[in-house]
Amino acid sequence: MEKQRVLVEKAGGVAALTMNRPDALNALDVTTPEEVLAALSAIAADRSLRAAILTGAGKAFVAGADITAMSGMSAAGARCFGLEAGLDEALAYEAALFGLLFSGNDAREGMAAFVEKRKPAFTGD
Numbered sequence: 001m002e003k004q005r006v007l008v009e010k011a012g013g014v015a016a017l018t019m020n021r022p023d024a025l026n027a028l029d030v031t032t033p034e035e036v037l038a039a040l041s042a043i044a045a046d047r048s049l050r051a052a053i054l055t056g057a058g059k060a061f062v063a064g065a066d067i068t069a070m071s072g073m074s075a076a077g078a079r080c081f082g083l084e085a086g087l088d089e090a091l092a093y094e095a096a097l098f099g100l101l102f103s104g105n106d107a108r109e110g111m112a113a114f115v116e117k118r119k120p121a122f123t124g125d
Contacts, residue, residue: 003020004020004035005019005020005021005029005031005032005035006018006019006020006032006035006036006039007020007057008039008042008043010046010048010049013048013049013050013051014049014050014051014052014053015043015046015049015051015052015053016052016053016055017036017039017040017043017052017053017054017055018055018056018057019032019036019054019055019056019057019061019062020057021057022056022057022058022059022060023058024063024066024068025056025058025059025060025062025063026056026057026058026060026061026062026063027062027063027064027065027066027067027069028062028064028065028066029066029069030069032066040052044104047104050106050107050110050122050124051110105123106120106122106123106124109121109122109123110122
């Protein structure tokens with residue numbers, strides 16, 4: 001049985017998403033980004049969560065693309081692996097990801113407080 005590439009733990013309104021390929025310094029293979037997006041979608045949908053922490057198991061957060069996983073790919077496949085896309089497609093992808101991450105008022109308040117270097121004023125929504 002293959003171990004999970006992404007682990008999610010929830011406690012006290014906080015989700016911890018851990019990249020779990022420490023033997024490869026958490027390098028991203030073909031399926032890990034899909035698992036990360038699925039986990040982030042689930043976290044964003046859980047209204048009991050007010051924050052999320054992304055971390056990596058072992059000594060690295062993410063080393064980058066897993067070159068070993070890319071070695072058997074065609075050149076076109078390797079470019080797609082890196083999410084090479086046109087500007088419109090990339091902007092749509094970024095907008096969808098930000099929509100997941102900052103969909104609630106508390107998420108937006110947390111980001112604003114971070115940027116403004118102040119204590120956040122969370123309301124619970």
